[in-house]
Amino acid sequence: MTSTGKPRPIDFGFQVARIARRLRQAVDAELRVLGLTEATWRPLVYVGRLGEGVRQKELAAALGIEGPSLVRLLDGLERRGLIERRETDADRRARGIYLTPAGRDLEKRAARTSGAIQRRMLAAIAPADLAACERAFRTIEQALDDVEQAVRPWEKGSDAQ
Structure with missing residues (x-):
């Protein structure tokens, strides 16, 4: 905390990471009984959200992991009979x-x-507070996109090389 009682920016990042980790741990504990x-x-869940036929590259980006790590995960899911990988009509390599x-x-x-765990977690938060939090997260994500674009202009669809 600063002398004004406001959290330092680094504290904010650690707090967000800690909450995300605890949420994943809570979901993990519930889903372990299903062997997940x-x-x-x-x-x-991300394939369900992004839609059937999502490309591996898109899924890796959504999950925030590198392609080779995703390939290992998908190999395991395919061995368990939970997914299939098929060539796409538009690009046979994809x-x-x-x-x-x-x-x-x-x-x-x-x-x-x-979803049930998230609803329990957020139940005590006033809708206006939750909306403000979501707006702040969108602003932070945009700022991070801007920083990333400035650092690596050749990515994210930029023409600069």
């Missing part, structure tokens, strides 16, 4: 990710469980 871990439920019926069932259960 964070490494398995998150990709399933592979779309599809949930199998078993994968879709687990994805729905995981999404319901994580």
Whole structure:
């Protein structure tokens, strides 16, 4: 804390990371009974959110992990019969990710469980406070995008090289 009682920016980042970690741990504990871990439920839920046929590159970006790490996760999910990777019509080199019926069932259960935990976690927060928090997070994300673009202008669709 600063002398004004406001949290230091670094404290804010640590607090956000701690809350995210604790939320994932709570979901993990609930989903362990289904044989799922964070490494398995998150990709399933994200495929459900992003849509069938999502490309591996898009899924890796959404999950915030590198491509090779995602490939290992997908290999395990495919061995368990939860996903299929298929060539896409538009680009035969790209592979779309599809949930199998078993994968879709687990994805729905995981999404319901994580949603229920989030609702319990946020129940005591006034709607106006939650809306302000969401606005602040969007502003922070935009600022991070701007910093990232300034540091690596060749990424994120920039023409600069």
